[in-house]
Amino acid sequence: MALVELRGVRKVFPPSKRGGESVVAIDGVDLDIEKGEIFGIVGYSGAGKSTLVRLVNALEVATEGTIVVGGTTITGLPEKDLRRARLDIGMIFQQFNLFSSRTVYHNVAYPLQVAGVPKAERHARIAELLSFVGLVDKAGHYPDQLSGGQKQRVGIARALATSPSLLLADESTSALDPETTQEVLALLRRVNEELGITIVLITHEMEVIRTIAHRVAVMEAGRIIEQGPVYEVFSAPQHPATRRFVSTLVDGTPDERTLAALRERHAGRFVTVAFRETGGGQSAVFSEFVRRGIAFELVYGGIEEIQGRTFGNLTLSLEGDPAEVDAAIAAVAAHADVQEVQ
Amino acid sequence: MGDTRLFELGPDLWEAFGQTLGTVAIALFFGVLLGTLIGLALYTTRAGGIYANRPVFVVLNFLVNFFRPIPFVIFIGAAQPLARVVVGTGFGIEAAIFALALAAGFFISRVVEQNLFSVDPGVVEAARAMGASRARVVFTVLLPEGLGPLILGYTFAFVAIVDASAIAGVVGGGGLGSFALRYGFRQFDPVVTWATVLIIVVIVQLGQLLGNVLARKVLRR
Numbered sequence: 001m002a003l004v005e006l007r008g009v010r011k012v013f014p015p016s017k018r019g020g021e022s023v024v025a026i027d028g029v030d031l032d033i034e035k036g037e038i039f040g041i042v043g044y045s046g047a048g049k050s051t052l053v054r055l056v057n058a059l060e061v062a063t064e065g066t067i068v069v070g071g072t073t074i075t076g077l078p079e080k081d082l083r084r085a086r087l088d089i090g091m092i093f094q095q096f097n098l099f100s101s102r103t104v105y106h107n108v109a110y111p112l113q114v115a116g117v118p119k120a121e122r123h124a125r126i127a128e129l130l131s132f133v134g135l136v137d138k139a140g141h142y143p144d145q146l147s148g149g150q151k152q153r154v155g156i157a158r159a160l161a162t163s164p165s166l167l168l169a170d171e172s173t174s175a176l177d178p179e180t181t182q183e184v185l186a187l188l189r190r191v192n193e194e195l196g197i198t199i200v201l202i203t204h205e206m207e208v209i210r211t212i213a214h215r216v217a218v219m220e221a222g223r224i225i226e227q228g229p230v231y232e233v234f235s236a237p238q239h240p241a242t243r244r245f246v247s248t249l250v251d252g253t254p255d256e257r258t259l260a261a262l263r264e265r266h267a268g269r270f271v272t273v274a275f276r277e278t279g280g281g282q283s284a285v286f287s288e289f290v291r292r293g294i295a296f297e298l299v300y301g302g303i304e305e306i307q308g309r310t311f312g313n314l315t316l317s318l319e320g321d322p323a324e325v326d327a328a329i330a331a332v333a334a335h336a337d338v339q340e341v342q
Numbered sequence: 343m344g345d346t347r348l349f350e351l352g353p354d355l356w357e358a359f360g361q362t363l364g365t366v367a368i369a370l371f372f373g374v375l376l377g378t379l380i381g382l383a384l385y386t387t388r389a390g391g392i393y394a395n396r397p398v399f400v401v402l403n404f405l406v407n408f409f410r411p412i413p414f415v416i417f418i419g420a421a422q423p424l425a426r427v428v429v430g431t432g433f434g435i436e437a438a439i440f441a442l443a444l445a446a447g448f449f450i451s452r453v454v455e456q457n458l459f460s461v462d463p464g465v466v467e468a469a470r471a472m473g474a475s476r477a478r479v480v481f482t483v484l485l486p487e488g489l490g491p492l493i494l495g496y497t498f499a500f501v502a503i504v505d506a507s508a509i510a511g512v513v514g515g516g517g518l519g520s521f522a523l524r525y526g527f528r529q530f531d532p533v534v535t536w537a538t539v540l541i542i543v544v545i546v547q548l549g550q551l552l553g554n555v556l557a558r559k560v561l562r563r
Contacts, residue, residue: 057471059467059470059471079475083473083474083475084473085473086470086471086472086473087472087473089471090471091468091471091472093464093467093468095462095464097462097464097465097467097468098465098468099465099468099469099483099486099487100462100465100487101486101487101489101560102486110469110472110474110482111472111473113482114469114472114473114474114478115473142562144562158472162472162473168471
């Protein structure tokens with residue numbers, strides 16, 4: 001059984017003013033998140049991903065459907081039981097949401113106090129957590145004395161205090177610069193690998209998904225339009241929205257403007273070859289051109305890797321005998337997806 | 343200057359000063375208590391609040407809007423019947439303190455409500471996500487996180503209470519306001535009036551200073 005199970009989940013917000021229309025934020029989502037994985041949910045703002053993650057710990061109450069976390073049915077749970085269930089679900093936020101009136105130490109202490117952990121035990125646990133996130137020397141500092149990355153590390157320590165089995169990360173790196181983002185992502189990976197905590201990661205940045213997620217779901221208009229292992233979704237996106245997201249990471253085919261500029265400099269026929277790990281190698285493709293005496297040049301595109309597996313799209317300009325070029329394109333199609341660019 | 347009675351009125355002035363301090367202190371204490379409770383109720387029962395409850399909010403909001411704008415010189419008289427029930431008399435310093443505390447409560451409730459808006463809703467959400475009960479969120483997150491602005495709000499209310507306390511004389515409540523009216527204004531003795539003004543200014547300045555220092559300490563700025 002999956003750690004988190006969503007079945008037919010809908011969330012409808014009532015109209016914000018009289019006579020207004022109600023907003024369907026989540027429109028029938030089924031989702032399984034397995035124990036031990038880092039599951040990414042990507043989507044543009046307004047896609048419903050933040051609402052979806054809040055349904056999991058019932059900060060928002062689902063209108064329809066069932067949500068089960070670690071065997072506990074969250075939907076319809078009375079407030080008192082819900083509070084106990086939340087001790088097993090940590091959460092971190094885009095704006096960190098640290099208590100500004102409390103020191104780092106007392107921020108991390110808070111969930112332990114809520115859980116009723118005795119003081120001596122609390123002290124030991126806080127020391128352990130601060131050492132895990134590398135902030136032992138900042139215990140007495142207030143949040144406004146910390147950098148963004150340090151704040152998020154406090155947020156992570158605080159979210160892990162009650163040893164949850166699930167961590168919800170809501171745009172947890174979106175307020176950070178690229179370097180700090182990588183630091184925080186590395187810490188989240190340690191949380192996953194060393195502590196075995198399942199992570200649900202909400203983001204609009206594909207780079208974040210690429211860096212640490214195992215599986216990904218793409219959301220649009222309250223629905224999950226595509227999901228699967230990150231490599232599969234990224235290397236062969238099916239839905240237009242997914243393609244747009246993937247194109248933020250790897251170039252697909254050149255747009256019209258780029259194409260026009262390229263044509264001015266390159267006389268040959270343009271083809272875009274989509275390289276995937278499966279279905280033959282790059283050498284098979286290139287040797288096909290060489291063998292037929294075709295001069296080729298790479299004019300656009302790039303190669304990416306996810307967990308050591310490469311994929312990418314390369315646009316080539318081919319010059320040579322027209323019949324040979326036709327034959328080469330047909331032959332290459334056996335090794336990779338090839339598409340003539342008009 | 344020569345014909346002022348300020349110096350022979352010394353003991354009366356001292357007594358009036360004590361009455362004002364006592365009146366203001368007690369009214370501030372109960373006003374803060376009442377106002378904080380109503381202010382918290384307004385903030386938390388509002389749509390989207392942790393105790394969101396429209397009927398409760400509408401009733402409280404109406405009550406505050408109804409009572410708060412009544413000029414204190416009228417309010418103090420209008421509160422007389424209620425003062426008789428609660429403090430046993432409609433006259434004297436007790437009645438004045440009662441009316442002042444009640445009016446301060448309504449006033450402070452708005453100040454508290456508005457200052458709580460400065461608390462980042464994200465920290466409330468974070469505490470809820472950690473499994474904190476709503477009551478715990480109010481007392482361990484909402485109030486501590488809003489304490490700095492709240493202290494400044496209470497200081498603001500303190501100045502307003504000092505101002506309103508001058509009207510306590512209407513129901514025979516004494517204090518610096520009555521003193522200035524009786525011995526300064528009506529006796530054409532501007533020295534007495536201005537001496538009273540000076541004392542009130544000092545009280546207000548000291549109160550404001552204390553409030554600023556406390557707020558700065560809480561906000562660590």
